[in-house]
Amino acid sequence: MxxxxxxxxxxxxxxxxxxxxxxxxxxxxxxxxxxSEICDFGSGNPQEGAIEGYARVLKRWADPxxxxxxxxxxxxxxxxxxxxxxxxxxxxxxxxxEDIALTNASIAALAVTLRTVCEPGDEVVIVSPPHFLxxxxxxxxxxxxxxxxxxxxxxxxxxxxxxxxxxxRTRAMIVxxxxxxxxxxxxxxxxxxxxxxxxxxxxxxxxxxxxxxxAYNRILFDNRRFASPAAHxxxxxxxxxxxxxxxxxxxxxxxxxxxxxxxxxxxxRVALMAGQIAxxxxxxxxxxxxxxxxxxxxxxxxEQLQVRRDRMVDALRELGYELHVPEATFYLMPRSxxxxxxxxxxxxxxxxxxxxxxxxxELPGYFRLSLTxxxxxxxxxxxxxxxxxxxxxxx
Amino acid sequence: MxxxxxxxxxxxxxxxxxxxxxxxxxxxxxxxxxxSEICDFGSGNPQEGAIEGYARVLKRWADPxxxxxxxxxxxxxxxxxxxxxxxxxxxxxxxxxEDIALTNASIAALAVTLRTVCEPGDEVVIVSPPHFLxxxxxxxxxxxxxxxxxxxxxxxxxxxxxxxxxxxRTRAMIVxxxxxxxxxxxxxxxxxxxxxxxxxxxxxxxxxxxxxxxAYNRILFDNRRFASPAAHxxxxxxxxxxxxxxxxxxxxxxxxxxxxxxxxxxxxRVALMAGQIAxxxxxxxxxxxxxxxxxxxxxxxxEQLQVRRDRMVDALRELGYELHVPEATFYLMPRSxxxxxxxxxxxxxxxxxxxxxxxxxELPGYFRLSLTxxxxxxxxxxxxxxxxxxxxxxx
Numbered sequence: 001m002x003x004x005x006x007x008x009x010x011x012x013x014x015x016x017x018x019x020x021x022x023x024x025x026x027x028x029x030x031x032x033x034x035x036s037e038i039c040d041f042g043s044g045n046p047q048e049g050a051i052e053g054y055a056r057v058l059k060r061w062a063d064p065x066x067x068x069x070x071x072x073x074x075x076x077x078x079x080x081x082x083x084x085x086x087x088x089x090x091x092x093x094x095x096x097x098e099d100i101a102l103t104n105a106s107i108a109a110l111a112v113t114l115r116t117v118c119e120p121g122d123e124v125v126i127v128s129p130p131h132f133l134x135x136x137x138x139x140x141x142x143x144x145x146x147x148x149x150x151x152x153x154x155x156x157x158x159x160x161x162x163x164x165x166x167x168x169r170t171r172a173m174i175v176x177x178x179x180x181x182x183x184x185x186x187x188x189x190x191x192x193x194x195x196x197x198x199x200x201x202x203x204x205x206x207x208x209x210x211x212x213x214x215a216y217n218r219i220l221f222d223n224r225r226f227a228s229p230a231a232h233x234x235x236x237x238x239x240x241x242x243x244x245x246x247x248x249x250x251x252x253x254x255x256x257x258x259x260x261x262x263x264x265x266x267x268x269r270v271a272l273m274a275g276q277i278a279x280x281x282x283x284x285x286x287x288x289x290x291x292x293x294x295x296x297x298x299x300x301x302x303e304q305l306q307v308r309r310d311r312m313v314d315a316l317r318e319l320g321y322e323l324h325v326p327e328a329t330f331y332l333m334p335r336s337x338x339x340x341x342x343x344x345x346x347x348x349x350x351x352x353x354x355x356x357x358x359x360x361x362e363l364p365g366y367f368r369l370s371l372t373x374x375x376x377x378x379x380x381x382x383x384x385x386x387x388x389x390x391x392x393x394x395x
Numbered sequence: 396m397x398x399x400x401x402x403x404x405x406x407x408x409x410x411x412x413x414x415x416x417x418x419x420x421x422x423x424x425x426x427x428x429x430x431s432e433i434c435d436f437g438s439g440n441p442q443e444g445a446i447e448g449y450a451r452v453l454k455r456w457a458d459p460x461x462x463x464x465x466x467x468x469x470x471x472x473x474x475x476x477x478x479x480x481x482x483x484x485x486x487x488x489x490x491x492x493e494d495i496a497l498t499n500a501s502i503a504a505l506a507v508t509l510r511t512v513c514e515p516g517d518e519v520v521i522v523s524p525p526h527f528l529x530x531x532x533x534x535x536x537x538x539x540x541x542x543x544x545x546x547x548x549x550x551x552x553x554x555x556x557x558x559x560x561x562x563x564r565t566r567a568m569i570v571x572x573x574x575x576x577x578x579x580x581x582x583x584x585x586x587x588x589x590x591x592x593x594x595x596x597x598x599x600x601x602x603x604x605x606x607x608x609x610a611y612n613r614i615l616f617d618n619r620r621f622a623s624p625a626a627h628x629x630x631x632x633x634x635x636x637x638x639x640x641x642x643x644x645x646x647x648x649x650x651x652x653x654x655x656x657x658x659x660x661x662x663x664r665v666a667l668m669a670g671q672i673a674x675x676x677x678x679x680x681x682x683x684x685x686x687x688x689x690x691x692x693x694x695x696x697x698e699q700l701q702v703r704r705d706r707m708v709d710a711l712r713e714l715g716y717e718l719h720v721p722e723a724t725f726y727l728m729p730r731s732x733x734x735x736x737x738x739x740x741x742x743x744x745x746x747x748x749x750x751x752x753x754x755x756x757e758l759p760g761y762f763r764l765s766l767t768x769x770x771x772x773x774x775x776x777x778x779x780x781x782x783x784x785x786x787x788x789x790x
Contacts, residue, residue, distance in 0.1 A: 004662075005512065005663065006511060007513055014665060017669055049462045055458050064450060067444045104499065107672070107676035110675075111673070111674065115535075252676070268400065271409060274412055274531075277531060277532075279535075280505075280677045
């Protein structure tokens, strides 16, 4: 029998990615077809460019200040110090600079951490709806994903389901808070109880590591406060990307920060470096590490995002859509007026509106809209949303 | 039994990296001890900063020209076109733009390609002395490395050894030409015969893929021409990094280019994308992809490097060192005047000269000097080289 040219692992990754790849491939096609008329609420990609001042910072740090400005680096001590200070102020935990691994953003941070802790046969618990890359990255680390659904209505963590999902084979859990796509910030009381479950499982079987994916932790509405799972559980890898808050996801910089009380921290300091090498030398570019001091304080205009959220929620509700008001992130999750959310998103496409079917996100019966669209797109889209609702009511 | 916090694969990678990590860790210590007196010929890191004009190009492309300038990307069509044109002119092969995967430089390109083609149990042939990351990356792709030594004196490919190394389990071979650290450009006649061996093995057992690591293919001396293995073998992944020629290794951009006659090319187009995702979203930053049009033509000052090579070769020979004249790359490989090259490098350290022992590179009896040192370091180092030679003669 002739073997496939492609390794089994990468074949599995391909199979897991196929629906999303197919969906994302359509976006440029639709943009080509409809040109400037398209209203793209589909991906979380910024439609208005990076935030004010971003290019200025890059240019400021592009001039070498030392001969080895662009020479080989791992995590730059200055960048580690920026992150440690930022986490101390923002999360209230004194992470040690040496416990911060700068990575080329969250996907690399997840890939590196999973490869470093997982063996074949391990299970990694993920919260459904999950980021569409969690399962491929878990498979690439030769482990398997075990899902726990968020609670209906509140979109909160289902702790009973978590308790049932924890087995002797559980090696890690990924929690994403604020949660994409529901915009839910998991509250401290729930995180505290989650930590209890993970501690119990760690004591009963083997250490369970928490990967806390906090890419949206600075995009909060209504003056809410963010609660990091790291405040409750010491075996936490806090994973962050600057891509969302800077609206520059393809300038890849982020980090893995190890909790100062993580018992295995010393071993992981070296192991994560080996993991980063095995993951294709997954450190951020020199320019971004130099610039981090000036990038860290920058923020997307949250007020403007909130105004946009409120306007869109009000307008959609007025048209008859049911939707909750997200606490954080970029996303709205209206209910699909018909059961088949994929079909409804097709109708929206006919109205030149790109929205992501909830089925693709493991939340059938909903569709996702990203607030990274422009205000102008919102204006232009509302008659289309109205017509699609009318069509739904006529079915 | 308590399991290790670190996965077996990453433990293996750590063990393979340990000697080099230890060695590289000493460089900043020595620099701290000796300050500006140190003459660092150790790593291939640029000691004089990136090449003229580099920062200007970055700044030129930092200003967004479209709203999605820094938005999520894979391989940008414009960057693929730049690479295809560059390869057509430089290597003389018409690679298709769609067959070019932009990656965050060579290490990622190797990691992605190896993961995409290798299964557990596969063997990957490497040429010794190899780059110190080849074996860790092969292990990270769950395959094992099989070494073939270069011929003594000529440092040429040992085709008989290659023929013996090819087994039914051989999945790939990595060839690095121009070769680090010997500076040898493997000649077309040898590459042609290598292609014959690989074709025969592919027909007898299973397809064998050639990973042609050409990071130094534009750093050639004496007006030599570069011959790519891709000109001789269709199952070639041509792997390139811009880090060497731009003296900016930590601004990570490079590529995997698939030979236009590779039979499995269609399957690999999608598979390499999945491989890049599995490798932590291993595409280069948006800024570097935009800038590639202006970066591709830039070159380190080869004439200056050649003058430096000649000066250093002459000076060292005059002091009694035996060494060949490299055809390409950054490196000189003098013979150690005493059998124990590690000990000799210690003596050099006492003279404030950092050199890499050949033993670390699998070429015992030699030591490596990188021409990325400054002219001033060469001036200052020569008395130290003289004293170390005197000491060797007195043993």
